[in-house]
Amino acid sequence: MVENLLVELFVEELPPKALKKLGDSFAETLSANLRAQGLATDDAKVTAYASPRRLAVHISDVAARAADKMVSVKLTPVTVGLDAEGKATPALQKRLAALGADASAVASLKRAMDGKAEALFHDSLVKGASLQEGLQAALTEAIAKLPIPKVMTYQLANGWDSVHFVRPAHGLVALHGSAIVPVSILGLTASNTTQGHRFEASVDPIVVKDADSYADQLKNDGAVIASFIERRAEIARQLDAAAGKLNLQAVQDDALLDEVTALVERPNVLVGTFEQAFLEVPQECLILTMKSNQKYFPLLDSQGKLTNQFLIVSNINPADASAVIGGNERVVRPRLADAKFFFDQDRKKTLESRLPNLDKVVYHNKLGSQGERTQRVAAIAASIAQPLGGDTLAAQARQAALLAKADLLTDMVGEFPELQGIMGGYYARHDGLGETIADAIEDHYKPRFAGDSLPRNQVGLCVALADKLETLVGMFGIGNVPTGDKDPFALRRHALGVVRMLSEANVALSLATLITLAAASFSTLDAGADTKLIDFIYDRLSGALREAGYSPQEIDAVLALRPQLLGDISSRLSAVRYFSALAEAPALAAANKRVGNILKKVEGEVNAVVDTALLQEVAEQALHQALAETKPKADQLFEAGDYTASLQALAVLKAPVDAFFDHVMVNADDPALKANRLALLSQLHKAMNRVADLSKLAA
Template identity: 40%
Template sequence: MSDLIIELGCEELPAASVEPMAQHLGAVLKAALQASDLCAGEPEIFATPRRIAARFTQVGERQPDTEVERRGPAKAAAFKDDKPTKALEGFMRSAGVTLEQLATIETPKGEWVVARQTQPGKSLTEVLLETLPEAIKTMPMPRRMRWGASPQEFLRPVVWLLAMHGESVLPLEVLGLKAGNQTLGHRFHAPDAITLASPSNYESALETAYVMADSVKRRARIVEQVKSVAATIGGTPVMDDELVDEVNALVEWPVALAGRFEANFLEIPKEALIQTMQENQRYFALLDDQGALMPAFITIANLESNDPETVVDGNERVIRPRFADTMFFWSQDKKQPLAAHQPQLSRLMFQEKLGSVADKVLRMEKLGGWLASELLMEAADVKLAVTLCKCDLNTEIVKELPKMQGICGRYYATRDGHPASVCEAMEQHYFPNKAGGPLPEGVVSQLVSLADKTDTLAGIFGLGMKPTGAKDPFGLRRASLGIVRILVEQKLDLDLNEILQQALDNYGERLQAPDREAMLAYVIERMRGYLVDKGYAADAIDAVLAKGLTRPLDIVARLEAMQQFRSSDAAASLAAASKRIGNILKKVETAVPDEVNKALLHEPAEAALYAEVDRVKPVITQHMQGRDYQASMRETASLRETVDAFFDGVMVMDENVELRDNRLALLRQVNELCCSTAELSLLQPAEVETATASSGQS
């Protein structure tokens, strides 16, 4: 058993492809080695812009031989007059055996002829000759290219192939390259070939050649260096994970260097400067103790320069013209107030059949005003925020840096002296702009965000453009989840059904017979997933949603009550009783009376149940009107003993029609009370029992 390493050396790979390609190589090799019983361990993955590699420990040189038993014809059909039949002769030819090498086995269907053979295992080389081309063929890459006169295809030209098992070179050939025991170091610091003694010294050999092949260790070094350099100049680096990952995939030998730029550029919104540094130059911006942007940055060089000042100077000269362009756009935009951009919104298309952005803003203004009235709040700031929230789309800086939309609006609105809540809404009405992202904080921002997302959802969905599979060009999934999160987490007691109807009404004749029910069901389904992610039991969610509720805040309140109820001793019994009552009532073909006739309550158990129902009904009704669902469920739980006693002592489907109908009426009232908060019959018995048992243990 020896170590194995496979390395593909390339011209510089795109940063986004480095890690996925290396992980794919390791995964495919691991699957093949495990399936061949050559290795059971996990691979070590190495990835740099110029190489992807996987190393395995304790890899066998050859598969173990296996005993194969091949079944032939039944013994009765294999011989005739003690001589082989044609069926047996055909089997011997196909198996490559003689008559003397055959045996028989007993089965439930009689004796059968078998050939037992030893199948030699494949060598490691044979396994890799089959696996490596397949790994390369299926490797994730955006496109493939050819180089030179070779017919081979890969993301970038492949320069070398390293394949070693222990101290031996494996005789492999892929992409027109024969495997060897040599790799290459850093392109500038150590360009000569490096001969490896064994796979175990792969990392150390490369490190002496200025290559950190382990991407995890290299990433850690980048983070450490950036923080260290930042500390020397009194700053805190802006270290987005995506930026760190990208920089990590661009270098083999990271060296952090600090540069500076003119302080007058700090007049520009810091978000624009940070975006320019990150996306255009892959620089790390620096913040001071107050969170303000410093006129400095950190770049990661891919070499240790003898003259680092020259490297820094080059980076400073590159960033200045970019900042100068941004400064020009900022200066141009300052020449007029944000509201001056409103007329141009009619030239920006929202959607061909739904009109311009200006049309969208008018609809949002109506919806925002209605939302404010539903919350009994003044609508003026909401309407003002709506009229301004898309204006920055026409500014020069947003045209140049699209991710600045909303952020620039906040700066411009603040400059123009608008109320703080309106300025905040310019940016935050786009929130949440990613999964789990922050929500709009103020109520004005929340209502503008709801108006924006609901208008988009209603319009696009109303055109029949429901998301399919992975395609969701207008972000309807994100919009739906955003609506739910804002209503629930910011505790806005609004009705989804009414919000959607208002949004649809605002479109007028632009939408022909939109399916509001399907739209509502789509949002409710997104809410169901959200609630599952929040830790609520799936059956409890279904039990509450079965009530046809459309106020998310109310739905969550009922779920909280259900969580408490199902931990009680009564939960399992009443859930079973509700299901039983539902099944009984489904089978009844005649009308069930609305009221219970006390004179027909002959059995003590039914009289007791009626008395208990009569006692708790007004209490539960009062709790439901006050949305005190936990108190309502506690009262519901008090019915357990009388319900159990009723089913133990009363024949519901009595031959006497009057008695039977009266008991059915009583049971219907019981079920209505039990299911005031949620449809208890949908609770799964196993989960209810588990919750009850857990409660008892605690």
């Protein structure tokens, strides 16, 4: 009999930040296990439910019993299992006994090749698991594999036994159609009853009629939207509607929306207000305290400026919501007052006056204090800025870098570490340092994540590069290299930040130069650390380019040359893509690969100059002539940065290159001829591989 299945575990309030993962894991593991046992089909529809007090899953078309199946078990090689008379050896008898068979089964054993030897196989019909057996196993596995952030231990009702789980569990529902499946877990036995909303359920307990009526009964009788996805969409809809009525917009925050979805069972969005005076505090502080401490959604005007109104996602829906709104307004007021107090107190001291205390903050036991790190970042920032903008930019970069970490010692950042840099910018403006320095301090952590904006000005760019390079060089210099998934100092993110700034801001400094400038600020570094770091950065660059849609061949062709100006890479990739579409490209790529292989085998140095008097064959004379005509034009275009045209100019070499390999013997018996032809190929190779290593495009 095939029916739909519903399983619900009713628990005390689950950790909100983990709820979605818990719900998805419970549904996926349980359904996968049932599929593996043959109780659910591969195309069975699986619907996950997760609310603050329940994890549940609905699976369509689940069988009451899995189909019987034939199982073939390898026993032993024939030579091991049978003696000279064809009778079972002790080894075979032992294997048969383990399967519940005896020597009488020898005649029915199947012979088949297993690799190079013939083996004996025992075929038997295995009875399919019942739903009770299968669901019990699936439920046990689903509970065991839950990504529980922290396990609790609690006693069962009998007072003796203890259970380990994320939160105390109080109910288990398991329905196959309308029939209860008698499974048990966590000291609970399955039934068909559950509970709805703590305060607003119209029916308690709820007797679930069948698997398909579960969600509707919870919504209608229990005042609970069981589906995480549906509840999240309803909250988003109410937030937009409430903000729209005020001609405002709610702060967009997916993580906050997920967390609030995990806190309520039936959402009800309300509007609260706070005193206008609090708006004197930087809006980032107010937004953060409302979001992180109170789970409110701040409201912004059309210019993105914070207003004194906010949205509350309540879990109750009273006829008169004034008490709920008033309570939330009373709760948020002290939080905002704290933020105002921190802001006022912090401004009593300048950023510069805080610098000596950075020497008391440990950065890393092998790399010194934050004060020492600040001095290194300032030196690196100035050395980056000098070739880019002279003394003025260097002085500004040094000043901004020296002050960039001072806000770590402020009360506001101590309370809200997420505001580091941002508060430094506000305090720099208060200290009269001007917008350029203030923006640079605020932006020096950028880009902080994928898609984040870059620093707004050159000073900020220099400081941000210096900050990330100091971390990368320092950590690699003491052997602190990311391994596997472990990257406690976010070095991968720092490397991607460097790549983005060099590429998108088109910084006219090579990667090797930047690393050398950064390394100069350290007294000692591990040998070879700079090479490892360069490899690491190019690996991150390669991954970023793949995500941007470039093919592995295109990326390999360009990065094989290790271009030092990362701002050029996009143009090089575009040129390679255009070149690859030319009719001449496959032949030239193959020829380039052949030339490279020939040159690799040469012992000693290849002549740099071709002796035209030694060009005996017509084909080599033609290639030399074509190269003499083409190379200057291609080089001129390359130097002008027109990489596409530079590669396109090389297309005319196809015919003379093909003719050369068809009619000329490179490894001539005459050493002088051979050396001259290798010199010609060397010039060809250099001419063809200025933009990219074209051999990487060969099939």
